[in-house]
Amino acid sequence: MSDRLAVAKTYKLYLGGKFPRSESGRTYQVRDSRGTFLANAAQASRKDVRDAVVAARKAFGGWSGATAYNRGQVLYRVAELLEGRREQFIAEVAASEGGQAKRAQAVVDAAIDRWVWYAGWTDKIATVLGAANPVAGPYFSFSVPEPTGVVGICAPQSSSLLGLVSVLAPVIASGNTAVLLTSQDRPLPAITLSEVLATSDVPGGVVNILTGRTAELAPWLAAHADVNALDLTGAPKDTIADLEEAAAGTVKRVLAVRGNEPDWTKQPDVSRLRRFLETKTVWHPMGV
Amino acid sequence: MNWEYAPAPESRAIANLKPNYQMFVDGQFVDGGGEPLKSINPATEEVLAEVATANAEDVDRAVKAARRAYDKVWGKMPGAERAKYIFRIARMIAERSRELAVLESLDNGKPIKESRDSDVPIAAAHFFYHAGWADKLDYAGYGPDPKPLGVAGQVIPWNFPLLMAAWKLAPALACGNTVVLKPAETTPLTALVLAEIIRDADLPPGVVNILPGAGDVGATLTTHPGIDKVAFTGSTEVGKLIQRSLAGTGRKLTLELGGKAANIVFDDAPLDQAVEGIVNGIFFNQGHVCCAGSRLLVQESVADEVLEKLRHRVSTLRVGDPLDKNTDVGAINSAEQLAKIRELSASGEEEGAERWTSPCPLPDKGFFFAPTVFSQVSQSMRIAREEIFGPVLSVLTFRTPDEAVAKANNTPYGLSAGIWTDKGSRILWMANKMRAGVVWANTFNRFDPTAPFGGYQESGFGREGGRAGLEAYLDV
Numbered sequence: 001m002s003d004r005l006a007v008a009k010t011y012k013l014y015l016g017g018k019f020p021r022s023e024s025g026r027t028y029q030v031r032d033s034r035g036t037f038l039a040n041a042a043q044a045s046r047k048d049v050r051d052a053v054v055a056a057r058k059a060f061g062g063w064s065g066a067t068a069y070n071r072g073q074v075l076y077r078v079a080e081l082l083e084g085r086r087e088q089f090i091a092e093v094a095a096s097e098g099g100q101a102k103r104a105q106a107v108v109d110a111a112i113d114r115w116v117w118y119a120g121w122t123d124k125i126a127t128v129l130g131a132a133n134p135v136a137g138p139y140f141s142f143s144v145p146e147p148t149g150v151v152g153i154c155a156p157q158s159s160s161l162l163g164l165v166s167v168l169a170p171v172i173a174s175g176n177t178a179v180l181l182t183s184q185d186r187p188l189p190a191i192t193l194s195e196v197l198a199t200s201d202v203p204g205g206v207v208n209i210l211t212g213r214t215a216e217l218a219p220w221l222a223a224h225a226d227v228n229a230l231d232l233t234g235a236p237k238d239t240i241a242d243l244e245e246a247a248a249g250t251v252k253r254v255l256a257v258r259g260n261e262p263d264w265t266k267q268p269d270v271s272r273l274r275r276f277l278e279t280k281t282v283w284h285p286m287g288v
Numbered sequence: 289m290n291w292e293y294a295p296a297p298e299s300r301a302i303a304n305l306k307p308n309y310q311m312f313v314d315g316q317f318v319d320g321g322g323e324p325l326k327s328i329n330p331a332t333e334e335v336l337a338e339v340a341t342a343n344a345e346d347v348d349r350a351v352k353a354a355r356r357a358y359d360k361v362w363g364k365m366p367g368a369e370r371a372k373y374i375f376r377i378a379r380m381i382a383e384r385s386r387e388l389a390v391l392e393s394l395d396n397g398k399p400i401k402e403s404r405d406s407d408v409p410i411a412a413a414h415f416f417y418h419a420g421w422a423d424k425l426d427y428a429g430y431g432p433d434p435k436p437l438g439v440a441g442q443v444i445p446w447n448f449p450l451l452m453a454a455w456k457l458a459p460a461l462a463c464g465n466t467v468v469l470k471p472a473e474t475t476p477l478t479a480l481v482l483a484e485i486i487r488d489a490d491l492p493p494g495v496v497n498i499l500p501g502a503g504d505v506g507a508t509l510t511t512h513p514g515i516d517k518v519a520f521t522g523s524t525e526v527g528k529l530i531q532r533s534l535a536g537t538g539r540k541l542t543l544e545l546g547g548k549a550a551n552i553v554f555d556d557a558p559l560d561q562a563v564e565g566i567v568n569g570i571f572f573n574q575g576h577v578c579c580a581g582s583r584l585l586v587q588e589s590v591a592d593e594v595l596e597k598l599r600h601r602v603s604t605l606r607v608g609d610p611l612d613k614n615t616d617v618g619a620i621n622s623a624e625q626l627a628k629i630r631e632l633s634a635s636g637e638e639e640g641a642e643r644w645t646s647p648c649p650l651p652d653k654g655f656f657f658a659p660t661v662f663s664q665v666s667q668s669m670r671i672a673r674e675e676i677f678g679p680v681l682s683v684l685t686f687r688t689p690d691e692a693v694a695k696a697n698n699t700p701y702g703l704s705a706g707i708w709t710d711k712g713s714r715i716l717w718m719a720n721k722m723r724a725g726v727v728w729a730n731t732f733n734r735f736d737p738t739a740p741f742g743g744y745q746e747s748g749f750g751r752e753g754g755r756a757g758l759e760a761y762l763d764v
Contacts, residue, residue, distance in 0.1 A: 128429065129429070129756070131740075131754055131755055131756070133736065133738045133739040133740075133754055134738050135734070135736035135738055135739050136413065136736055136738075137734070137736070139731065139734060141734075141736065141738075141739045143739065143740050143754060143756060148744075149745075225700075228745065240536055241535045241536025242535070242536075243535075244531075244534075244535035244536055245532050245535035245536075247531075247535075248528050248529075248531035248532040248535060249528065249532075250700070250745075250746060251524065251527060251528060251531060251543065251545065251745065251746045251747075251748060251749065253749050256538070258538050269431060271764065274759070278725060278744050279725065279740045279742065279751050279754075279756045280719075280722075280724070280725055280726070280727060280744075281725065281726045281727070281739050281740050281741065281754075282719045282726075282727045282728075282729065283726070283727070283728045283729065283731055283734050283739070284715065284729045284730060284731065285730055285731050
């Protein structure tokens with residue numbers, strides 16, 4: 001055994017590809033499932049939310065304009081990096097969620113596999129959800145799914161990694177960019193994911209990860225005019241109605257999960273991909 | 289030979305206009321508890337008919353009837369049987385198409401050539417198309433055996449009264465839902481003839497209920513606790529109110545709202561053809577079209593030439609009697625809408641845009657507005673930002689494709705866009721860059737039940753038509 005003192009880590013936000021502290025200077029204590037101190041996390045502010053939306057909007061053109069093949073490769077590369085951090089994720093999931101080591105292992109494996117599953121969707125979405133429209137006239141008409149834009153995500157509060165991956169991957173796979181509020185009390189796997197993303201080929205700003213108080217930050221996301229859609233999966237239940245009301249101010253698309261947090265171990269379908277897509281129909285006359 | 293203009297009016301008698309129209313609830317035509325409204329002919333300002341309206345109890349009764357019909361009959365009916373009912377409706381609309389077209393033009397003010405060639409045939413096509421889906425939903429891409437939602441509350445606008453009813457009813461019924469529909473206050477008549485068709489097609493009572501009334505009836509309907517799904521087409525302002533009122537209810541909502549579409553003309557476009565498209569884009573249906581090409585973006589090098597051709601062409605448009613088969617632009621739907629168009633047009637002049645108005649003669653009575661083109665428009669002007677919903681075009685210019693994209697997308701709306709160019713690769717590049725739900729290239733204002741229609745951003749969410757449109761009425 002070494003008596004060396006470990007280097008403790010400062011946990012920060014992930015914003016526009018960089019790791020700033022909260023502009024507010026605030027932090028909050030993160031504790032494990034038994035209440036033991038784990039770390040101080042940055043407590044993001046309204047200003048951080050707004051900066052994150054700016055970063056996400058700036059990244060949208062490049063990410064949505066990348067080829068689906070390229071997005072697939074970039075996201076698959078993230079899975080490779082997740083695999084490399086497997087032990088760290090297992091430790092953090094176990095600390096955050098409690099339970100036995102075997103369960104944490106299974107959760108991390110499922111999360112990596114889920115990321116791979118969504119990485120493979122990027123270049124299939126248009127085939128599955130698009131269409132050639134057999135219109136009654138001399139026109140060629142086709143419909144393609146396109147990303148909605150900037151998506152604000154309240155990540156699940158309980159499932160700190162598998163749930164996180166299950167909400168984030170479908171949003172960015174189709175070309176959206178994201179501002180994600182982590183699980184308030186279990187943010188460590190999300191912070192590690194931000195380190196994975198920062199060293200991957202996902203351009204800065206595509207995913208912005210904020211730790212802090214969900215109930216404090218979510219209203220700013222919900223009311224922000226440059227956010228196009230909201231995933232309220234991890235929003236506190238008693239705030240969903242207010243968040244949906246704020247979202248109506250700019251006709252945001254809202255995915256709200258009522259009732260308990262979903263069982264993330266279940267194999268997903270395309271519905272989470274579909275929720276953050278628009279259908280664009282293009283017409284052109286046919287003739288000689 | 290005398291080439292003087294001679295009117296060719298369609299006979300008003302074909303509309304079978306009745307002095308009174310009742311609501312349609314639970315398979316019966318009944319009087320409503322609300323104050324009856326008088327639907328007027330906007331071309332003459334004469335009262336066409338008195339129409340029953342619903343009060344809150346009527347809404348409740350209709351929702352309960354729809355629930356019973358859903359639980360007992362429609363929700364569990366095999367899709368193949370539902371399909372046959374919907375096919376019947378499609379056929380019966382076609383059989384009564386002439387009557388519906390004349391009635392639509394009387395009540396709405398739109399030219400008979402449009403109600404006859406667009407509204408009514410596309411309405412029939414929507415029922416015909418969706419009928420076929422009723423027993424094929426397993427193949428729609430929403431997993432095996434997708435379920436309906438239940439009772440849908442639907443509120444539709446006055447610009448395409450029958451067509452919007454068809455867009456709403458056909459997919460709802462095909463997916464196995466029952467419906468309470470509120471037509472617009474100023475244009476309830478064709479929806480009530482559609483109710484007759486639905487009755488004559490022997491649809492089980494309560495599957496479709498139609499309640500005329502004003503906005504208060506719509507609000508009562510969309511917030512009624514017995515409703516599982518709300519579909520609204522109308523202004524962004526009201527759409528936001530509805531979305532807000534449904535916050536926290538978990539009720540499925542689709543919105544098809546306003547627009548401020550850019551119609552983009554490049555210097556290599558066939559200009560004569562483009563001018564026809566510009567005219568169709570903004571003067572079709574008096575510009576009462578949510579996807580109207582109300583912002584013309586023309587490349588600077590051809591701007592003068594396009595404007596000259598456009599003014600010449602617009603000055604030949606015949607404005608007047610909607611029932612005259614020669615009429616190009618009919619009546620503005622209501623005095624209220626006419627006032628709004630006048631107010632926004634006045635703001636264009638005040639803000640410094642150059643106004644040109646067609647010298648066409650206008651009828652002495654009725655709500656008419658001469659086709660108007662504003663040039664020297666800048667992006668900050670109200671006429672470049674706000675939906676006018678009338679025959680008023682704002683012309684802006686651009687130099688490069690990037691500038692065209694930036695200006696086109698510089699709006700909170702995102703319903704449609706038009707592109708005019710001879711270059712195929714540019715069409716596809718532009719179509720890709722438009723943040724809009726429908727992009728017409730070298731054409732404009734094309735609609736088809738197989739082609740999904742709907743907006744990005746504040747133009748709403750959800751689609752109507754195609755496989756994508758079924759999602760709005762399925763529990764998926």
